[in-house]
Amino acid sequence: TGADPRAVRARAVVEGVNQPKRKTGDFIRPSDGEPLDPLMAWMLSQAGLEPSAYRSSAIQRRVSACLRRLRVNSADAARDLLTRQPEMLPFALNTMLIGVSEFFRDEAVFDYLKNSVLPDLLETRDGLRVCSFGVSGGQELYSVAMLLTECGALAQSTLQGIDCRADAIQRACEGVYGADDIAGVAPARRERFFQPSGGRWAVSPVLKKRIQWIVEDLFTGAADRECDLILFRNVAIYFNETHSAEAWRRLCSQLVPGGILVTGRAEKPPASLPLTRLAPSIYRKNLS
Secondary structure, three states: OOHHHHEEEOOOOOOOHHHHOOOOOOOOOOOOOOOHHHHHHHHHHHOOHHHHHHHEEEEEEEEHHHHHOOOOOOHHHHHHHHHOHHHHHHHHHHHOOOOOOOOOOHHHOOOHHHHHHHHHHHHOOOOEEEEEOOOOHHHHHHHHHHHHHHHOOHOOOOOOEEEHHHHHHHHHHHEEEEEOOOOOOOOOHHHHHHEOOOOOEEEEEHOOEEEEEEOOOOOOOOOOOEEEEEEEEEOHHOOHHHHHHHHHHHHHHHHHEEEEEEEEOOOOOOOOOEEEEEEEEEEEEEEO
C-alpha cells in the first residue's frame, strides 16, 4: 500500500539540490576537526543537511557502499549521476546514514517503559505526547504505540516520527514488514497489531492512524514541541561532539518536566543537562 501523502508533513530531503555546488575535491571540516569525505559532504549539503554536524568516522566506510549502490566507480561519477537524477539522492543518502531498528529493540528498555515509565506518566495524564527522532523504519515508535494501546491510552495520545530521510519516513508510514522484521514481536501482539499483506505483515490501521510522520532535520526543524516521551536512539553516534551536545540540548528543551528520554545503549546525554538516569538508556527530566 502507498503512503497517504496527507500523513507526511514533509520538508523534502532533496530540497537542497539547487544550492551552489561545491567541488568534489573540497573537504568540509567538522567542528571536531575530522575532515569529511568530499562526496559525503556534498550529498549532505544537497539534502539540506549540515555537513559539519556529522562525525566522519561514523559514516566514512559507507562511501564505497554508496558507489556500489549507485553502480558507479568514482565520487565524481556519483555526483554527476545525482546531479542529473536528484530523485536518487534520498536512496544514496540512506546508504550513508544507515538506519537500523527493530520492534521492541533492547527488550529490557521496553519492559521498563511498560512496567514503570508509562504507568507513572499516565497517573497524571490521559494520554502522552511522544516523539521519536531518527525513526528509520518506524519499528520503535510502533512498539510504543502498542504499549500505549495495552495501557488503554493510545486514543488520547499523539505520536510523531521524525527523520531527515524521506525514504525512511515513507517506509515507516507504509508500515509493512517482512517476517524477519517481526520475529521479535510476541505472538499475541503479532495477532493483535499486524495483518498479513502479500506475504508480508502490515501494521494495524489502529496504530497507523495515531502517528504523524515528518521529514525534518533535527537541527533546523521545530524546536517548540512539548513532549512527555522522546525516543532518540542510536542517532547521536553519527554526530560530532559539538553537534551531539546540541542535539541532546534541543531534545531536553522539548521534554516537559518529568518527561522521559530514551537513548541508545551506547549513548549518554551530557551530565550538564537536567536529566536523571532511571535505568539503562532511560532518563527523566528533573522537575525543577
